[in-house]
Amino acid sequence: MHEAEEARQLVASLCAYLEDLQETGIDGLAYAEPAPVTGTVRLNGSDTSPTASVQAAPVEQENLDQVRLDLGECARCSLSGTRTNLVFGIGNPAARLVFVGEAPGRDEDLQGEPFVGEAGQLLTKIISAMQFRRSDVYICNILKCRPPGNRNPQPEEIEQCQPFLLRQLGAVNPEAIVCLGTFAAQTLLQTKEPISKLRGRFHDYHGIPLMPTFHPAFLLRNPAMKREVWEDMQKVMRLLNIELKK
């Protein structure tokens, strides 16, 4: 890719990230001085030696507790009126791998934990096939509250809830993200492409490799598609340098 195009995409991605942060109430970020330059640098054609070295200030990274605190007993969209429990997310706050689904279903709404129903049990099997325990990874959804009757998420619900997901992903800062199903993939990648076209290859999500794949609930209805999901997960394992057990 041409350098100018790379720079343009980087700036666009950064702007979108900052706008999302702003929507969640963050109106400033800590600034860290660049690391001190060592050795001789060339400035306007003449050699200069670096002067006083500047101590880099540590950038404070937001953690999941802060995001949860800001979310509070959220009533930013109408789903607050029908939920039993808000389902924030669960797992390792420093996970190498994050799974993002669509929204809580009935079991998740009742228990306050993502992916605990039948589809969740299948996800747990996929996670262990990847040689992780469920507690090793982080699991969350685009929406934190169950849409009544498991209907599709509405654009205004996604708009209100997504900034918190973005902050969760920023706090965990994983090496890879797996997006489960159409809504999660289309929402995070800002596309209308179907999951069948998106899956099977890595996409860039704010610098984090993102692999879309089919939702476990879809696999329960279409078990023949498990092979495709396993192919996708093996790509993720290769990215994370996890050897496949023979």
Ligand code: SF4
């Ligand atoms: S779905 Fe998200 S934005 Fe809507 S009430 Fe629940 S937590 Fe808030």
